[in-house]
Amino acid sequence: MSIVLNAARGGTSAAPFRFSPVIAANAAENARLSLSENLRPLQRISVRMRYGRNETIFGEGDAADHSYKVISGTVRLCKYTGDGRRQIADFVGDGDFFGFLDLADHSFTAEAVTDVILLSYPRSQIDRLGETMPAVRKHVLRLLSENIAAMQRHLVLLGRQTAREKVASFLLRMAERAGLGEGERLDMPIGRQDVADHLGLTVETVCRVLGEFRQKRLVMVPNLQQIVLSNVAALRAVCEG
Amino acid sequence: MSIVLNAARGGTSAAPFRFSPVIAANAAENARLSLSENLRPLQRISVRMRYGRNETIFGEGDAADHSYKVISGTVRLCKYTGDGRRQIADFVGDGDFFGFLDLADHSFTAEAVTDVILLSYPRSQIDRLGETMPAVRKHVLRLLSENIAAMQRHLVLLGRQTAREKVASFLLRMAERAGLGEGERLDMPIGRQDVADHLGLTVETVCRVLGEFRQKRLVMVPNLQQIVLSNVAALRAVCEG
DNA sequence: CGACTGATTGATACGTCTCAAGGATAGTGG
DNA sequence: CCACTATCCTTGAGACGTATCAATCAGTCG
Incomplete structure (x- = not known):
């Protein structure tokens, strides 16, 4: 009934990329559409939030009733093992969206690396917008897909x-x-x-x-x-x- | 304009689970809805495919114009580095869906571990069905979300x-x-x-x-x-x- | 039966972790 | 503004875990 979201860049992604891709699929990632453009309808249902350095935005297992966009600062998305070991799945920054997974509870913890300003979107409202606006649906889908591709690259990094x-x-x-x-x-x-x-x-x-x-x-x-x-x-x- | 898909179980998931979860979120994974039920409309647009042991179903970078469901056998989803090292992101088996990412090219390679029978769905048709059937959209979204949660657990395994x-x-x-x-x-x-x-x-x-x-x-x-x-x-x- | 592929076991090398100490940096209060 | 403190970063020495290389064993297919 809720969502967790994960990293996918949506910001001012018209920025020039002078690097050729480190890993094959990075080119595609950079060529991604300006997601923020199509998710603009979310703007109207957003609430501005502020978190201090090292503050927890939400914890793994918390009810996931909001999704987020980073306005400024950096956020880490991570998981902890029972004995305190930590794995950071991703960092999200300026213009990135996170917490859009369609799951009842957050599957990971989100913490502020620096002071952070976020926009927070009620999940119910996103769903509602999605019903009538195909572009919104499409871009949530794209967001999750890019995220999965990025995670696959990270699996290679961690494992090999x-x-x-x-x-x-x-x-x-x-x-x-x-x-x-x-x-x-x-x-x-x-x-x-x-x-x-x-x-x-x-x-x-x-x-x-x-x-x-x-x-x-x-x-x-x-x-x-x-x-x-x-x-x-x-x-x-x-x-x- | 196409999709890659990734693992998420949809099969006869009413099966009893006598294990308590290995990792926290596994319980939720097992409790997931019977995805196959809601994706049944796909049945009509499917084509049956057969692959032999170690045969490639699609390669990373190939145009992603089909998504798949496993009828029998096991498939590995993997990535190769330039010098031949391999990282297997996941194994998918009976009743699992894969290749549903909304990306133009497949972000990973799919190979048959055993002899395999698949159903293949043209991506364009899935999109069409999604337009009119909210349940289909909803379940593709759920599929990707479960997949991301599973990959996050695997990041912990690999990294920590x-x-x-x-x-x-x-x-x-x-x-x-x-x-x-x-x-x-x-x-x-x-x-x-x-x-x-x-x-x-x-x-x-x-x-x-x-x-x-x-x-x-x-x-x-x-x-x-x-x-x-x-x-x-x-x-x-x-x-x- | 013989050849091939995959699994197992052993000996050794190497990469990364662990533990420990010292140095830099940032934040706090006098 | 400076001293003080906490935190983070850096470097070193040694231990440990996993990779590597090599040989053998087991199972499978012709």
């Missing part, structure tokens, strides 16, 4: 890639999302521990790999919140091995 | 579980899917290499863990195609650590 490949893939994907080219500063509001929990690594390993990349001049790290990819070709070479 | 936990989780999930209880024979048409590529392990590690479980009397392996879970409680204990 080395630490170096994981970190390189991650950096390239972040830059691509931001529409940044070689040499530009990439804002990284995401901490090392969060990166590790997304890539199936430990913080220490993430640090070591980043250090190695820095030494080899693949990246520069001007400060903790920013990274510059100085050699995209080499990073892409690392990805496949 | 040990080899023992992975194999134990896999065995419990297989038994649950089949609706089997402790001591009953579980048919496992899936080879060890396929299991390994699903769990992010090597064949050797899968064998070693199975051997260990056999020694500890958690399972019996009467032959290569069958496994008996003799101590479900212990296996479940292994899952969390």
